Amino acid sequence: MGEAKRRGTPQERAEEARAKKEALRPAQLVCGHCKTAFGEFDELDVPGLPGIDAVFGGQCPACGNDVVVFKGAPNAVAEAMIAWQKMLGADAQLGYQSSDGRHVPYEPGAEPGDDAGGAGGAPRGTVH
Numbered sequence: 001m002g003e004a005k006r007r008g009t010p011q012e013r014a015e016e017a018r019a020k021k022e023a024l025r026p027a028q029l030v031c032g033h034c035k036t037a038f039g040e041f042d043e044l045d046v047p048g049l050p051g052i053d054a055v056f057g058g059q060c061p062a063c064g065n066d067v068v069v070f071k072g073a074p075n076a077v078a079e080a081m082i083a084w085q086k087m088l089g090a091d092a093q094l095g096y097q098s099s100d101g102r103h104v105p106y107e108p109g110a111e112p113g114d115d116a117g118g119a120g121g122a123p124r125g126t127v128h
């Protein structure tokens, strides 16, 4: 019903999804360790991260640090970084890029978000 037909062979849909990911791809990653910016990195296929649109990662050419950037809703990004760090251990240097392209390093213990409600780690409802 309705005339809003999705023009969509599966191929076109896949193409569309890829274009969407391409749009998410930052021009460069910034090493959270030595602040080197570099443009050679891959999209990582990380399943099971709700609210995450894409994950990009690469190795810093200057210091060899692994740099991982999550794209998604701020809450989801924060949770994904925590999950990721648990997975990789404390060595991982994590960060993300804000929508204006700024690199934001992730610091454990620091509460991301505007007003940290101090809810004891319980995720509060996301209203968007």
Ligand SMILES: [Zn+2]
Pocket: 031, 032, 033, 034, 035, 036, 060, 061, 062, 063, 064, 065
């Ligand atoms: Zn580096």
